Amino acid sequence: MTNHPAKFSKTLYETLIETIRGEQNVVDPFAGVSRIHEIAELAEVPNSFGIELEQEWAEQWTNTPTRQTVTGDSRDLCEILQTHNIQTQCFLTSSTYGNRMADHHTAKDKSTRNTYTHQLGHPLTEGNTGMMHFAHNGQYETTHQQIWQQCHNHLNTNGKLILNISNFLRTRKTPGPRSPLKQYETITEHLNNNKIRVLCQPTLWHTHTLQQIGFTLTNQQHTKTRRQKQGANNNIRAPHETILTFTKT
Numbered sequence: 390m391t392n393h394p395a396k397f398s399k400t401l402y403e404t405l406i407e408t409i410r411g412e413q414n415v416v417d418p419f420a421g422v423s424r425i426h427e428i429a430e431l432a433e434v435p436n437s438f439g440i441e442l443e444q445e446w447a448e449q450w451t452n453t454p455t456r457q458t459v460t461g462d463s464r465d466l467c468e469i470l471q472t473h474n475i476q477t478q479c480f481l482t483s484s485t486y487g488n489r490m491a492d493h494h495t496a497k498d499k500s501t502r503n504t505y506t507h508q509l510g511h512p513l514t515e516g517n518t519g520m521m522h523f524a525h526n527g528q529y530e531t532t533h534q535q536i537w538q539q540c541h542n543h544l545n546t547n548g549k550l551i552l553n554i555s556n557f558l559r560t561r562k563t564p565g566p567r568s569p570l571k572q573y574e575t576i577t578e579h580l581n582n583n584k585i586r587v588l589c590q591p592t593l594w595h596t597h598t599l600q601q602i603g604f605t606l607t608n609q610q611h612t613k614t615r616r617q618k619q620g621a622n623n624n625i626r627a628p629h630e631t632i633l634t635f636t637k638t
């Protein structure tokens with residue numbers, strides 16, 4: 390079985406369950422190893438469907454008539470849902486955060502790397518946001534924008550999109566390349582050797598992007614989880630995950 394580095398945290402389940410209770414069907418366009426089905430079951434949502442780009446992760450779920458995961462690229466979300474005859478008014482997902490878990494170079498040392506690429510054991514498929522860094526070269530933003538637009542296209546008015554996301558800290562050299570998304574980064578500390586520590590805020594970026602597409606933010610919850618322990622910033626990681634609920638208006 391291939392490990393997955395970023396499954397829905399069990400400490401989020403209680404909150405996530407309440408966000409989808411009463412729905413008939415829930416779809417996760419970034420399904421990973423399909424915890425969406427367990428959450429749907431606990432919320433008594435009768436049908437659930439996941440889309441995951443990496444076959445090894447998608448196939449860890451054994452499909453049933455009401456709970457299925459398929460291997461596919463959510464940039465083609467509308468087409469995939471149509472092919473499988475899925476009609477939903479609720480998306481629940483955790484996108485990648487664009488932090489160091491997106492590193493995909495070959496490590497020079499033997500330290501633990503809890504990244505998407507290292508856990509999968511080979512390069513990710515083209516289009517996988519798990520190798521895209523937030524506020525770096527625009528790929529992370531363009532790909533998410535495309536997928537959020539597809540979710541919006543599929544939903545009727547009042548349909549929901551629930552997103553689990555988190556801000557994170559990044560260490561940067563200064564002077565370095567100017568970030569194209571400066572408004573989503575705040576310097577928190579000046580370090581030695583011309584380095585700075587920056588708080589990156591994909592939470593805010595996703596909120597603004599979804600609002601531009603035509604969603605309204607209707608609820609926002611912060612939950613503490615056990616964050617990954619490895620890495621240089623392990624003592625000062627942003628302490629909470631955020632669950633944002635958007636409604637198509």
Ligand SMILES: C[S@@+](CC[C@H](N)C(=O)[O-])C[C@H]1O[C@@H](n2cnc3c(N)ncnc32)[C@H](O)[C@@H]1O
Nearest residue numbers: 396397419420421422423424442462463517518
């Ligand atoms: C944060 S993880 C989600 C984990 C999931 N919530 C779980 O409990 O297993 C994001 C997942 O999205 C997948 N992914 C990234 N880009 C994708 C795309 N374009 N289409 C479909 N899946 C994608 C990644 O391979 C990764 O497994």
